[in-house]
Structure formats: C-alpha cells, structure tokens
Amino acid sequence: MGPARRIAGTLILVLALTGLSLLTVAASGYALARLAGFETVILAGGSMAPQALAGDLVLARPHAGEVRIGGVYVFRTGAGLVTHRVVAVGTLPDTLITRGDANPVVDPFILRTADVIGDPVLIVRGAGALLLAVAPLEGRIAAVLIVVGLLALLALGVRWGGLGPAEDPPLPAGQG
Numbered sequence: 268m269g270p271a272r273r274i275a276g277t278l279i280l281v282l283a284l285t286g287l288s289l290l291t292v293a294a295s296g297y298a299l300a301r302l303a304g305f306e307t308v309i310l311a312g313g314s315m316a317p318q319a320l321a322g323d324l325v326l327a328r329p330h331a332g333e334v335r336i337g338g339v340y341v342f343r344t345g346a347g348l349v350t351h352r353v354v355a356v357g358t359l360p361d362t363l364i365t366r367g368d369a370n371p372v373v374d375p376f377i378l379r380t381a382d383v384i385g386d387p388v389l390i391v392r393g394a395g396a397l398l399l400a401v402a403p404l405e406g407r408i409a410a411v412l413i414v415v416g417l418l419a420l421l422a423l424g425v426r427w428g429g430l431g432p433a434e435d436p437p438l439p440a441g442q443g
Contacts (some may be wrong), residue, residue, distance in 0.1 A: 314367025327385025
C-alpha cells in the first residue's frame with residue numbers, strides 16, 4: 268500500500284473515531300440532562316433575538332423558586348414550549364404577561380406561574396436546526412451510527428488493504 272493510501276486511511280480512521288467520540292459525549296450529555304430533568308427546546312422563531320435565534324437549542328433546568336419580572340423562562344403553552352421574558356404580572360391572580368425580546372408587543376396568551384417549567388442555562392447556536400434537519404431521534408442516531416460505521420469500515424479497509432492490493436504489483440522483469 269502506498270504512503271498516500273496509508274495517510275488517507277489513517278485520516279479517515281481518525282475522523283471516524285473522532286466523530287464517534289463526539290457522538291458518544293453528546294448522547295451521554297443529552298441523556299444525563301434528560302435524567303436530571305432538564306428540558307430541551309428548539310427555538311422556532313427569532314422572538315428572543317439577539318440572545319437566541321431561530322434554530323438554536325436551549326437547555327433549561329427544572330424551574331424552582333419564584334418567577335421574577337425580567338426573567339427568561341421556558342413555558343408550557345397549548346401550542347408547545349415557548350422561551351420568553353416575563354414583562355409583568357397579570358391582573359388575575361397567579362398570571363404572567365410575557366414577550367419575546369425582539370417582539371414589539373406582549374404575547375397574546377396569558378400564562379400562569381404553574382406553566383413555567385424551566386430556566387434556560389445554555390443556548391447552542393444552530394444545534395436545534397441541525398437536529399430538525401435529520402428527522403426524529405431514532406433516525407438521527409441511526410443515521411450518525413451508520414455514517415460513522417461506514418467511515419470506520421472504510422478506514423480499516425484502506426488501512427489493511429481490503430479495498431485494493433496491499434502492495435503495488437511487481438513490475439515485469441527488466442522494467443524496474
């Protein structure tokens with residue numbers, strides 16, 4: 268096997284192992300966060316710009332304590348999860364008025380303090396859009412594992428000569 272093939276094989280193997288390591292760390296972190304009660308939210312719009320943008324992934328720890336005016340929280344609404352800022356206390360008992368930082372008006376819905384489920388602790392730019400682009404969780408995991416597995420097999424095959432001759436063929440007599 269020539270030096271270029273060995274280098275290519277080694278590079279592919281290193282990339283595959285790096286990808287597998289990153290996948291393992293990400294999956295472990297996600298699983299631990301979910302076990303600890305953390306919520307993940309993929310932002311659908313840019314209502315919280317510039318701090319958070321459409322397609323960002325928000326990790327929110329379980330909410331405990333009081334809700335404060337000016338605080339940003341993850342709320343459960345009839346339409347799903349929303350990450351907005353509390354701008355006022357409602358006129359009805361135990362109600363909150365919220366607004367996205369980039370929105371000129373308050374939200375059309377009124378929330379109760381019981382609707383607060385999390386406090387955002389981490390925003391990962393674009394990670395939510397990336398996750399949405401690759402289908403449901405099982406599909407994402409399977410797709411990544413297939414790609415990493417194929418890269419690893421390719422790398423091992425090139426490294427061990429499985430994709431071609433292990434050595435350059437001998438030259439006919441008198442041409443060396």
